[in-house]
Amino acid sequence: MLPQDLPSQDRLTVLHVSQPVDGGIARVVADLVRSQVAAGLRVVVAAPPGGTLHAEAAVAGAEVVLWSARGTLGTTLSGRRRLTRLVRRTGPHLVHAHGPRAGYTARMVLRGRVPTVHQPHCWPFEAVGGLAARIWERYAARWTDRVLCVSEAQRRRGATAGVTGRWVVIPNGVDLRRFSPAGDDARAALREALPALRDTVPAGAPLVVCVARLCPQKGQSTLLRAWPEVAAAVPGARLALVGDGPDRAALGRAAPPGVVFAGAAEGAAAWYRAADLVVVPSRWEGMALVPLEAMACGRPVVLSDVGGARECLPADAVDDCLVPPGDPAALARAVTALLADPDRRTALGERLADHVRMAHDVQRTAGAVLNLYRELLAVPPVLTATRAGR
Template identity: 35%
Template sequence: MTPPGGPPEPNGTARTLIVTNDLPPRPGGIQAFVHGLAMHRPPGSVVVYAPRWPGCEAFDGRQPYQVVRHPGALMLPLPAVARRAARLVRLHGIETVVFGAAAPLGLLAPTLRAAGARRVVMLTHGHEASWARLPGPRQVLARIGAHADVVTYLGEYTRGRLERVIDPGKLARLTPGVDTTVFRPGAGGAEVRKRLGLSGRPVAVCVSRLVPRKGQDVLVRAWPRVLRAVPDAVLLLVGGGPGRRTLERSAARLGGSVRFTGPVPWTALPAHYDAGDVFAMPCRTRLGGIDVEGLGIVYLEASATGLPVIAGSSGGAPDAVRHGETGLLVDGTSVEQVAAALVELLSDQGRARAMGDRGRAWTTREWSWPLVAGRFAELLAP
């Protein structure tokens, strides 16, 4: 842990404090989003206050921003967290506080304003859109939003949910960015294929946490249909999660045509995307809309790697895919639709390659980190 302290930057760059539960080395899309925002600010202008996570010491030491770790693995809007965050505001002359996720840590905003912060920016993701649907959480979210200067949203789906609860004048679009120099064709997929014995075989890859919303169970159920049309195809499931044992039991009858890698370090993810011919994550909305995909950065990372994508038409996922151009949108609950999309793209290499090329061009043009960093800088300014 880097100890707190130090004066504001001599070049006059106002210091920003990011308060977040989501930061690498903990894996996940929100974690990568928050890290990317901090990385693209001027060196030394950002302090991040985040929970401890295995491997955080090595990660923190490599960053151009300062990280202060909370003693535990989770931060809640409780007095101890409020005191530590307020101390950081005072020590560093913080002018702007960014909450990596508005709910629930945004409840700390009044305390941090009292400590000296002049501006509060709150990021939202899929779970805030879910909170907006439920009476109790909706009231808390309204309270959180009342103390913000800016509340960001990922796309039209999340905006539509949030504007029912938060002043629409505070809402501003801010999406994750994609590093197209890291996620790119030729990022190491050949080595992954060789190591796993997949060279020369058609591969559908899914990179995500193994939970029901992401749809790996539907991929496994659809796989026998895929094998009838593409007998040597392989489904590569990259990631860990509570659903792994159930998925492995379901896939056991399919022999070696379904492979599980388990958790993969963030630095190895580009190579695992690049090991695929098609990316598929047929996400679906669950629990009456409470469990929903906010956007799906994995679709954009796959597109940047030159893969066509198959996405479930759930929540904000359609914002990350151009149906028929960069990939296909399917009903994530339909085994038939998922299987048909997989067969279509695994069988037609020319169409798949053309979609992948268009996807890479689109992410480079509209989702690159320099563009996102510019939008973020505008939101931080008073």
Template identity: 40%
Template sequence: MKVVHVTQPVEAGVAVVVLALAKAQQQRGWEVTIACPPGWLADEARTSGIPVHLWHATRSPGPRTARELLDLRKALRKLQPDLVHLHSSKAGLGRLVTRGKTPTVFQPHLWSFRIAEGLLSRVCRRWEALASRWTHLLVCVSDDELKAGRGAGVTAPAAVVCNGVDTQQLHPEPKEDDTPTAVCVGRVARQKGQDLLLQAWPQVLAAVPDAQLLIVGDGPMAATLQATKHPQVHWLGHSDTVADFYAKADVVVLPSRAEGMALVPLEAMACGRSVIAFEVEGVRQSLGDAGEVVPKNDTKALAQAIALRLADPELAGAEGKRGRLRAETLFDRDRMTDQLVALSRNLVSTEGRR
């Protein structure tokens, strides 16, 4: 079977999921191509022997979007796939190209209308509802994400396939020292909420004066936030070896304003670490009893939850152990890719009989 994965994000969570699925399909003998901009994903795909079509798409819609879609149409006409799998809202515009003529899977990885504001959010909601007609299968990464889609009028047939992580590569490691440490991993951008975490940090220090915060990642807000110079906050930049930082943590913090189902809590649980997060889509389904979910944007509650675990390593350790078991049983990467492979195969088989 010939499959083309189309994505605009080429790093972090979406790219990791795309690469894992492409590898799993290739191992089954499928002919897999990834269409994406230059970057980490393209480099890793080539290293794995997966062909890459460079699709020079920007992160957001704009004046270049029409040209981007024309380029994508040319690529799909040349590749003649049996299935097109569109990842993220920008790639989801590719449904204007496929228009239901080729079996098409759309996986938003977080609805665009959840992070857009005002008129743009309303336009995005309307588009997603209209594009249902060209979506043979909608794949959501959490029950919350599917509920949000249905609330926006998205009527396409759907399945929920939770994100997964490599629980063999990610595993618990003993903490290196006794310094109470919180770790935040992610792209430094408004959606990811590092600014909210920094608002909470003084209250954490008031309760646990020797605590430290490690922020791992880079992005458009990094320079601005670093300039605030909060005490005992260490900016570590982008890293491809995040497991090393989870090993330093007593607690991992997800201060995001919006998610579909974030990979960071799953990675942290696989590493046996407690997780604190704002109540955004997919978080309760991820964590269970492996940490604490606090009201969205409530920095006081966030600070209290972090400080509690930094002051009580036994509590954090117990949650980490429960998280490891949860990651192994519910969020292993092979489980995710097996489900997506089966759904893709069934879709092509069903559409081929029509």
């Protein structure tokens, strides 16, 4: 059993529990940690080894501890026991769980005794499909003070699946200091500097970049099916797949000419700036970070019309940027239209960059999360957006 009264602390303590340790979820957690440490909170991050999250959280000023829950959605008894001991040791005033496994395990352990925010990022039933995942999310919702969705589409998807939560929607944001526009000179220099491009992409060749884990969710197979049509319409065009994952071998076998497998990258900003166009052909998302990051770098994007995609774009860019998921022909048409029109690409990139600055600054996102914590903890308004990361 957990203690009913939390130990006394000089500062409010927030425990972030995350089962994913890399990709977009790790970047979201790291950005939140930076803002919360700057706002004066004591922040603890519990996550499995590997990935980038531990290092980024530690650099941001969090206390980092190892924790993992093996098995489907982290339902193993050992994972719960480890988290119970961790909660007792760290004494959080609030727990913020990220991802299905961490979210389910944390709520099973806490059972409402500590204010709990669950941020699924992606619903597990979208990934694994099955009734079991829906039942788990419905069951755990009873011990959730807020279900934090990154888009209204994600909230609707959860409600349609029968998850009854006290919802809050806070769109993802990006660090505008790390992701900022770069001009043509920077694009050319980066193509020379990135080893995967230096010897494979001729100077001036149209370059499409897809940054994502190589897995079914991210839809690279659709992009590869679309690529021959693009290459036929835009001679010399190249496609760079940036990332690694379980589908690497299968995608390599299916890849037509003109495709470069760049492998995992430590930072994505250089790839966005090297690109003429960034494509995000996902099969499902909550609200993907990649299009926001690319847009912040001033690059036009083409993305599947899945959860959060429509909400991350300005209304006047939807027709240029969105395509149905899993539709290679529509994807090829959208990519070809933008590659063939440099002036249109430039104007669209500028418009998208302005939109991200206005609507998806990570400081705005972090401030909204801090205000959510204030509401749940009923503390004075000392956790403000102006203090977060400034």
